[in-house]
Amino acid sequence: MKKIDRRIFLKGGLAGGAALAATGTAATAKGAGTFNGYPNSMGVLVDLTKCVGCRTCEAACNKEQGLPAPDKPFNDTSVFDEVREGGQKRRTTEKAYTVVNRYDVEGREGGPVYRKFQCNHCQEPACLTSCFVNAYKKTPEGAVIYNPKVCVGCRTCMVACPFYVPAYAYSSATNPVVKKCIMCYDTRLKFGRPPACVEACPQEVMTFGKRTDLIKLGHERIKANPGKYVDHLYGETEVGGTSWMYLSDVPFEKVGFDTTLGNQPIISYVKDFLGMVPVVLTVWPALFTGFHLLANRKEAKKKEEENKG
Amino acid sequence: MGGRTRKVLGVTAMAALLSLAPHAGLAAGGPTTVELGTLSRLFAPVPFDHAKHTGLAGSCAECHHHTLGEAPVDPNCARCHRANQPAKSVACRECHPAERFGAEYLARLAANPQLYHTGKPGLKGAYHQKCLGCHRAMGGPSGCEDCHPMTEKGEAFYHTGKYAPAPHKGGHEE
Numbered sequence: 412m413k414k415i416d417r418r419i420f421l422k423g424g425l426a427g428g429a430a431l432a433a434t435g436t437a438a439t440a441k442g443a444g445t446f447n448g449y450p451n452s453m454g455v456l457v458d459l460t461k462c463v464g465c466r467t468c469e470a471a472c473n474k475e476q477g478l479p480a481p482d483k484p485f486n487d488t489s490v491f492d493e494v495r496e497g498g499q500k501r502r503t504t505e506k507a508y509t510v511v512n513r514y515d516v517e518g519r520e521g522g523p524v525y526r527k528f529q530c531n532h533c534q535e536p537a538c539l540t541s542c543f544v545n546a547y548k549k550t551p552e553g554a555v556i557y558n559p560k561v562c563v564g565c566r567t568c569m570v571a572c573p574f575y576v577p578a579y580a581y582s583s584a585t586n587p588v589v590k591k592c593i594m595c596y597d598t599r600l601k602f603g604r605p606p607a608c609v610e611a612c613p614q615e616v617m618t619f620g621k622r623t624d625l626i627k628l629g630h631e632r633i634k635a636n637p638g639k640y641v642d643h644l645y646g647e648t649e650v651g652g653t654s655w656m657y658l659s660d661v662p663f664e665k666v667g668f669d670t671t672l673g674n675q676p677i678i679s680y681v682k683d684f685l686g687m688v689p690v691v692l693t694v695w696p697a698l699f700t701g702f703h704l705l706a707n708r709k710e711a712k713k714k715e716e717e718n719k720g
Numbered sequence: 721m722g723g724r725t726r727k728v729l730g731v732t733a734m735a736a737l738l739s740l741a742p743h744a745g746l747a748a749g750g751p752t753t754v755e756l757g758t759l760s761r762l763f764a765p766v767p768f769d770h771a772k773h774t775g776l777a778g779s780c781a782e783c784h785h786h787t788l789g790e791a792p793v794d795p796n797c798a799r800c801h802r803a804n805q806p807a808k809s810v811a812c813r814e815c816h817p818a819e820r821f822g823a824e825y826l827a828r829l830a831a832n833p834q835l836y837h838t839g840k841p842g843l844k845g846a847y848h849q850k851c852l853g854c855h856r857a858m859g860g861p862s863g864c865e866d867c868h869p870m871t872e873k874g875e876a877f878y879h880t881g882k883y884a885p886a887p888h889k890g891g892h893e894e
């Protein structure tokens with residue numbers, strides 16, 4: 412019930428379903444792009460200037476989420492030299508919900524920048540809004556979780572996600588299923604505890620707290636250290652805002668962040684398409700048309716932003 | 721990590737540190753070695769050569785901030801803390817909570833949004849940010865095991881040592 416309300420709400424169809432209206436969240440909602448998130452949702456502020464690339468967070472995630480053993484030990488830093496197809500750095504996979512990458516930034520004092528990466532837990536998640544079977548849910552605590560039992564493995568969310576996060580497990584050829592960071596919802600967040608990766612980090616790179624407080628904290632930290640940080644909190648506004656936000660001392664685009672995404676949630680660009688899809692499990696041709704459309708929209712939007720800049 | 725099986729502090733050394741009168745002859749004072757072991761779980765305690773580091777740091781305030789009554793190094797701290805305001809204790813863990821992510825501390829933070837030091841690191845963060853920050857800047861040893869050898873629990877956690885994955889056969893999986 413609640414899930415469907417939210418879905419409708421996100422599509423801009425209603426000013427919030429009963430469940431949301433009751434908490435007052437939807438009071439100002441006019442449609443996509445104006446949802447400011449659950450008022451008490453939690454988030455994580457990642458300060459890239461503090462990360463030393465030790466990969467403890469990766470090890471912690473592996474343990475907490477019961478993921479398969481890694482190909483290389485978690486204290487092996489040779490992974491930073493791995494290059495994927497098309498010169499890409501490591502990405503999240505079905506076996507690793509978070510990865511740390513190294514960026515050599517010319518002229519930066521203090522060596523390379525390390526960046527931990529995982530699902531950003533968007534305020535208006537494109538994975539959620541693009542999912543035909545309602546496998547996803549944004550919880551009031553801030554996590555974007557999914558129900559693997561419902562997932563049909565169509566990969567639409569993978570295409571929709573602006574950060575290329577969802578991965579697929581192909582352990583069963585007939586039933587591939589989405590795999591991604593769930594902000595440790597089941598084991599920790601639900602109980603008010605911070606994610607395992609946050610707690611494990613020796614450098615306390617990540618601060619766990621209410622998203623609204625973290626935004627303040629982020630800006631305070633920028634202000635208290637004049638000249639140190641780029642005056643921007645990545646994720647405060649990007650794609651409608653994300654629960655995980657980042658501080659950096661080098662321009663974000665130099666350390667793997669897409670700064671061309673704009674501040675509108677991806678939903679704004681797919682919702683007319685979603686309107687086209689009647690209910691759950693439409694015929695496959697329609698699904699693939701949509702799939703394609705979605706990919707094109709995302710690319711078109713990026714070009715648009717690029718041309719602007 | 722909750723540090724469930726946390727070892728008892730390097731008691732003797734810590735006691736020495738705690739008993740340090742704030743006003744005692746500082747430049748030359750302080751314990752010689754401190755075993756930093758409060759958080760020891762994945763790594764063994766650090767036998768910290770305090771005497772060596774007092775010489776290297778130049779000022780006690782470099783690590784102890786305002787607690788010894790010296791003016792803090794960070795201008796942001798100096799806005800409130802001035803010289804001649806020694807604190808009751810100079811031990812790191814007195815201000816930087818070992819259980820930074822424990823329910824109790826999180827509740828305290830949540831209950832008091834006005835708290836000034838909201839961004840204050842916990843004990844693990846304080847150690848690493850301070851020690852490693854300086855070591856990296858000064859070209860000191862900066863590998864994890866340069867300061868603390870990994871324990872067996874650590875090897876299991878990092879999937880290394882005797883818990884290392886079997887060598888990979890056919891390149892990577894993609």
Ligand code: SF4
Nearest residue numbers: 530531533537538572
């Ligand atoms: S980052 Fe991607 S997978 Fe995560 S919530 Fe946003 S759209 Fe979904």
Ligand code: SF4
Nearest residue numbers: 472592594595606608
């Ligand atoms: S929040 Fe949890 S699931 Fe996500 S990367 Fe961190 S440890 Fe892994």
Ligand code: SF4
Nearest residue numbers: 462463465466468612
């Ligand atoms: S554990 Fe912390 S310092 Fe280490 S790589 Fe992860 S975020 Fe960086």
